[in-house]
Amino acid sequence: MQPTPRPNKAIVTALWANAALLALIALMLFNRNGGPNFLPTALAQNQQPIAGGGGVFIMPGQMQINTWGCYLLDVDSKTLCTYQFSPGEHKLRLTSARSYRYDTKLANFNTDPPPNEMKQLVEKQEAAKNQGIVPSSDPKIDK
Secondary structure (H helix, E strand, O other), rough: OOOOOOOOEEEEEEEHHHHHHHHHHHHEEEEEEEOOOOOOOOOOOOOOOOEEEOOEEEEEEEEOOOEEEEEEEEEEOEEEEEEEOOOOOOEEEEEEEEEOOHHHHHHOOOOOHHHHHHHHHHHHHHHHHOOOOOOOOHHHHOO
């Protein structure tokens, strides 16, 4: 019977040092940016968002078929701006700006079908369910 080989003490020490170093790196990554990040960024206070933060958000967008730019939304001042990039001129130009402060106070503007009609359709559907009638897939047919 052969004796079991004993591991080299230098290799064992190196493996333990490697494990300790990996644990230290994991601990540093876990505690970066002020602590653990278990919550989604939407719920976190100290976030580093991709598209903006502090009330200003920017998003790239396609303005026309071969024209690109970006949208800038300032939540605090309730303003939406659009910028268009002109590749030939290497310039980014402000193409529009609008305050939506009063837009959000409108309830029914340029909507089809109107909300009252939708309410009537839902009430008609609920009444049919209560009577045991199966409504058709298109509620306008039942009118």
